[in-house]
Amino acid sequence: MERRSEILHHIQSKPGITFRELARELGIGIGDLQYHLYRLEKEGKVFSRKVGKRRYIFPAGFEGECQRLLIAISTETRRRILLLLMDGPLTQSEIAKRLGLSQPTVSYHMGELVKLGIVDARKEGKSVTYTLSYDPAIIARVIKEYRPSLWEKLADNLIDLLTSVGDEE
Structure with a gap:
C-alpha cells in the first residue's frame, strides 16, 4: 500500500509520465508497477492513455x-x-x-x-x-x-x- 501511495504521488507530481519513465524514476520492476497501476486505475485514482507505442499516465480528473x-x-x-x-x-x-x-x-x-x-x-x-x-x-x-x-x-x-x-x- 505504501508503494502504491508513492506511485500515485509521483504521477500527481508529474502528470503524463510514461510507464517506462515511472518505472525507471521509482526503481520499480515492470510487473510490480503494472500491478499497482492496475489497482490505482480500478480505484479511479489514475488513468492511462496509449499513444503510439507509449503509455502515458495521469491522475484522475486531469x-x-x-x-x-x-x-x-x-x-x-x-x-x-x-x-x-x-x-x-x-x-x-x-x-x-x-x-x-x-x-x-x-x-x-x-x-x-x-x-x-x-x-x-x-x-x-x-x-x-x-x-x-x-x-x-x-x-x-x-x-x-x-x-x-x-x-x-x-x-x-x-x-x-x-x-x-x-x-x-
Missing part, C-alpha cells in the same frame, strides 16, 4: 487539453518542432533542415502532433505547411507548470544561445 500537450512535449524532437512552430508556420522540409532531421523522421512526428490536435497541416502544392493549433502561451504555461525541469532546461538553452551570439559579434 484536464484533456493539458493531456495532449504533455504527450506532445514528451519527446525531445517534438519539443524542438513545437518551439520552431512558435515562430510561425513552416513546411516539413524547412523543419527537417532547421533541426537536422530526415524527412521521414519529421513526417512521423508531425503526424503524431496532428493526431494529438496540437498542429494543423495544410497542403500547398507538393508541400505541407504546419502551424500550431494552440496559443504558444498555453504551451509555455503547461511546460512551466507541469515540467519545471524542462522549463529550466529551455531557459538554460536560451542563455547559452544568447551568450554564443554575443561572442560572435
